[in-house]
Amino acid sequence: IIRMEAVNKVYDLGSVRVEALKDITFFIEEGEHVAIMGPSGSGKTTLLNLLGCLDRPTSGRYFIENTEVSTLSDDALSAIRGRRLGFIFQAYNLIPQLTVVENIGIPLFYQGEAERTIREKSAEMARLVGLGDRLSHRPTQLSGGQQQRVAIARALVNNPAVILADEPTGNLDSTTGREIMNLLVELNHQGKTLIIVTHDASIAQYAHRILRMLDARLYEN
Amino acid sequence: IIRMEAVNKVYDLGSVRVEALKDITFFIEEGEHVAIMGPSGSGKTTLLNLLGCLDRPTSGRYFIENTEVSTLSDDALSAIRGRRLGFIFQAYNLIPQLTVVENIGIPLFYQGEAERTIREKSAEMARLVGLGDRLSHRPTQLSGGQQQRVAIARALVNNPAVILADEPTGNLDSTTGREIMNLLVELNHQGKTLIIVTHDASIAQYAHRILRMLDARLYEN
Numbered sequence A, B: 001i002i003r004m005e006a007v008n009k010v011y012d013l014g015s016v017r018v019e020a021l022k023d024i025t026f027f028i029e030e031g032e033h034v035a036i037m038g039p040s041g042s043g044k045t046t047l048l049n050l051l052g053c054l055d056r057p058t059s060g061r062y063f064i065e066n067t068e069v070s071t072l073s074d075d076a077l078s079a080i081r082g083r084r085l086g087f088i089f090q091a092y093n094l095i096p097q098l099t100v101v102e103n104i105g106i107p108l109f110y111q112g113e114a115e116r117t118i119r120e121k122s123a124e125m126a127r128l129v130g131l132g133d134r135l136s137h138r139p140t141q142l143s144g145g146q147q148q149r150v151a152i153a154r155a156l157v158n159n160p161a162v163i164l165a166d167e168p169t170g171n172l173d174s175t176t177g178r179e180i181m182n183l184l185v186e187l188n189h190q191g192k193t194l195i196i197v198t199h200d201a202s203i204a205q206y207a208h209r210i211l212r213m214l215d216a217r218l219y220e221n
């Protein structure tokens, strides 16, 4: 379902130039559960952002279902992101002015779903991650791990085909982290492709396959 | 050095009322290294914010070196925070417009130190946490774990007597996490009091004593 060929990513902002991805070539099958591990700064978030169509390679080619992503317009990319992908950000990216339920419902809002459907699906998703008694709170009224769970619920509410998770359990205790992994593994068993960036070996071991990043390069065991 | 007696904290904002801390009584000796563990939402950050004088109890008494904190003016509290405390925030709270070096130097800037001293001490602190080649980057040009390390460096740059750390290794790989813990343990051996909130048992085991939070209450083994 996903394929990269000789992908490079350079951040070049004049004063700053960083080669964040070097010669990345790999593929992921539909329905696979893959973990990506590696030291801080090795390029994991940069890779996940490219996979999630949030950014483009500096060179090389990236295919989703055999369509080269670089040939797609911004609108087409946006449609793929909205319907097929669910993204859990390392920094959550919650909207401070919106409640838990409203934050979770954002992907459905962009899909033009009915308001009542959005509210019901979002509340159900909130309960699924243990936030049923926090529906009206705003992000600043939540603990770190509760904010992380809002980000997780938002990524799943539109029933995406591919779930990309950047350190999804970093602020969760081990019990809550296990509950979240059981939820993600269940979704994988239903056929969703799962790509999880994690520092935690106990989280990576749920995966079918572990890829490792080191200094902007990707290695398969 | 630190003592709490029957401390309660209630968040009451009309539509929302949460009893975040219930009847908290405990003390920490000077130079101790204490870990605080507990499930997501149990009150750890709330407790640490009170310990760090960033917030006040709803009821009960909090003493720093036998002075009751509630009797102090906001200015006096601010002085304690600036000179005696170093705080590593769960969400980092970095200033987006400032570089790594400028972010780290903020506590020294508020203490009125000379600009050149600030720059030298901040650069040295950056190198100590492995960011020597990222001095001019801004937070959005850093990985998650690099941002976390800027927050750590900032908390240590003014040589505080008490270090309060909220999930200081949540976005770090195990090797970098160990390096940070070795740094903190070294500072503890030099006499600094260390209070670390963590979900990670492998981080908590560095401590002399582990306190546990559950549903807003504190338990000692």
Ligand SMILES: Nc1ncnc2c1ncn2[C@@H]1O[C@H](COP(=O)(O)OP(=O)(O)OP(=O)(O)O)[C@@H](O)[C@H]1O
Pocket: A134, A140, A141, A142, A143, A144, A145, A146, A171, A172, A173, B011, B013, B016, B018, B019, B020, B038, B039, B040, B041, B042, B043, B044, B045, B046, B047, B090
């Ligand atoms: N400003 C606020 N208004 C209302 N409730 C709040 C506010 N801040 C925190 N809470 C609630 O207080 C409780 C304790 O929050 P706290 O941030 O201390 O938890 P925590 O133990 O640090 O959790 P985590 O491990 O997820 O970071 C949570 O249930 C949270 O929803």
Ligand SMILES: Nc1ncnc2c1ncn2[C@@H]1O[C@H](COP(=O)(O)OP(=O)(O)OP(=O)(O)O)[C@@H](O)[C@H]1O
Pocket: A011, A013, A016, A018, A019, A020, A038, A039, A040, A041, A042, A043, A044, A045, A046, A047, A090, B134, B140, B141, B142, B143, B144, B145, B146, B171, B172, B173
């Ligand atoms: N906008 C940017 N401009 C310049 N350099 C950047 C930018 N964003 C990231 N970098 C650099 O690119 C490298 C890779 O960053 P990335 O966020 O992918 O790392 P990571 O593996 O996710 O790290 P972590 O585990 O700490 O989250 C880092 O060294 C970082 O400093």
Ligand SMILES: [Mg+2]
Pocket: A044, A045, A046, A090, A166, B143, B144, B145
């Ligand atoms: Mg990252």
Ligand SMILES: [Mg+2]
Pocket: A143, A144, A145, B044, B045, B046, B090, B166
């Ligand atoms: Mg917390």
